[in-house]
Amino acid sequence: MTLRRTVLSLLIAGACSPVFAGTVDLTSLDDATLSPRFIVKYKSGSAERDQATVRQRSLDAAATRARPQMSAKIAALQGNAALRVQSLRATVGGKHVVKASQRLNRSEVEALMRAIAADPNVESIAVDRLMHAAAMPNDQVLASHQMWHYGTGAGGARVTTAWDAGATGAGVVVAVIDTGATHHADLEANLLPGYDFITDAFVSRRATDGRVAGGWDTGDYSAANDCGTGAPASNSSWHGTHVSGTIAEVTNNTIGGAGIAYNAKVVPVRVLGRCGGYTSDINDAIVWAAGGHIEGVPDNANPAEVINMSLGGAHECEVDTQTAINTAVGLGATVVVAAGNDNSPVTGHAPASCANVVTIGATGASGQRASYSNYGPGIDLAAPGGAGTEGVPGGYIWSTLNNGTTVPGSDIYAGYTGTSMATPHVAGIVALMQSVAPQPLTPSQVEGLLKATSRPFPVKQSQANGSGIVDASAAVARARTFGQPIDGLPTTPGVVMVLPPMAMGERDLYAIDVPAGATRIEITTYGGRGEVQLLLGYETDPLPGQNAGASSRPGINQSIIVANPAQGHYYLAMSATKDTSGARMLIKVY
Structure with missing residues (x-):
């Protein structure tokens, strides 16, 4: 790459x-x-x-x-x-x-x-x-070394456990806005008709500036000085093929590796070619991929529920890009984007810093932040992207590729690193979530569930890298029951509860019945040792971005107050961020 x-x-x-x-x-x-x-x-x-x-x-x-x-x-x-x-x-x-x-x-x-x-x-x-594509160069190896980033190890995304629970991505469409896709034998069966949105013959290497159907990657190679004075020559990256394979490589066919959502379908959308791709083409592609109309292009017959953008530039989010993203989100598409590979604050990069996207940082096999990954409060969560320093196979993400240096050659499997590689892990997991959800999840619900179910980093991060590492198993389990009747532990207002010990990462849900005419809820935890965080939801299992109250101070002592609560059921989610014991809780309803 x-x-x-x-x-x-x-x-x-x-x-x-x-x-x-x-x-x-x-x-x-x-x-x-x-x-x-x-x-x-x-x-x-x-x-x-x-x-x-x-x-x-x-x-x-x-x-x-x-x-x-x-x-x-x-x-x-x-x-x-x-x-x-x-x-x-x-x-x-x-x-x-x-x-x-x-x-x-x-x-x-x-x-x-x-x-x-x-x-x-x-x-x-x-x-x-x-x-430009947000991935880094690496050695190429066979895709048989995927377990570190799909499995249950320190840096794994817990995809294998989600498969065991029956999630395959069936019925979900993912659009990959990238360099397009090659006719890879271990991918093509899961590709739907795409489109080439590049409107510059120099970038696309086609005969004209016109857009064409297909979304096929014909190569993004460049000669010396093509991309600016002094710019070196570069081979074709086949970046979109690698990204698409992580999402939906054909599985259980005795060849190659596996895709995360191997029964989902991918719509390849080509926007990157020689020297990169234009924002105006990318913005149109975002809208089209979600099912919106773009003048001069037939509407997408397979609107995507998930859009993967493993690309970016070092500038703040532009109004036009934000408008395109908002349109796609309004049409129901969850937009997952790469944080970027500059080891710098994500706020200076787009579309990573745009609103209404899920921005993904990268981690390596031990769960540490990859040294290249952008960082900061704008990162929503992290996923395996490879660190490149932990040896074969642990340093790289393995997926479908092509061995052509310019135009397409033969099918191969290769290892790359980058936030480009982390992003399709999350896009694939979103497809798993949507395939098991009782009804389609909204983009905000998807983001909330991803962050709420991410697991704590196994090692301290060198910079802020989101809520944790994506956990496919936990995200799929929560998606499967989202919107269904909630089974919370009973509470009695006015009576002190001695809480059971909790290990770090454990989460308990308590139900609070609120009668008509109540004017105030007070929730207090205190005593004991350890650390907990509280989230309160009304008639729903609360999420970090969707709740009626929250408390996350260091230690056990937490407090939530709700004035003029509604009649019905409130649910208190208590999560242990450190091992806890001897804690108490008092709930008062006035």
């Missing part, structure tokens, strides 16, 4: 511009020197926004204004060879993607952007940024 560090800038800031000109975002000029594409927002109701001919006239005028500031070579070009700016298509948010006909340097890109923004009907212009 090739990790291509993003050339995207970290900050987003509007630049100074002429009076009445639109906002000009100059923070990713390097991307535009590779392929000069821009996202232009025209004012609502303007002719430029609604009429293609008027929009093109505006772009032609901008090219004319900018031409004197170009290099002598470009400025001298005449006729059809002269600098032109073409409107390619509309994109999410009512914006338009436009592209210059010539490669430009940084100063020329800025001059052209300011010339476009000089149209009084242009509200803003920004570079169509490039994003």
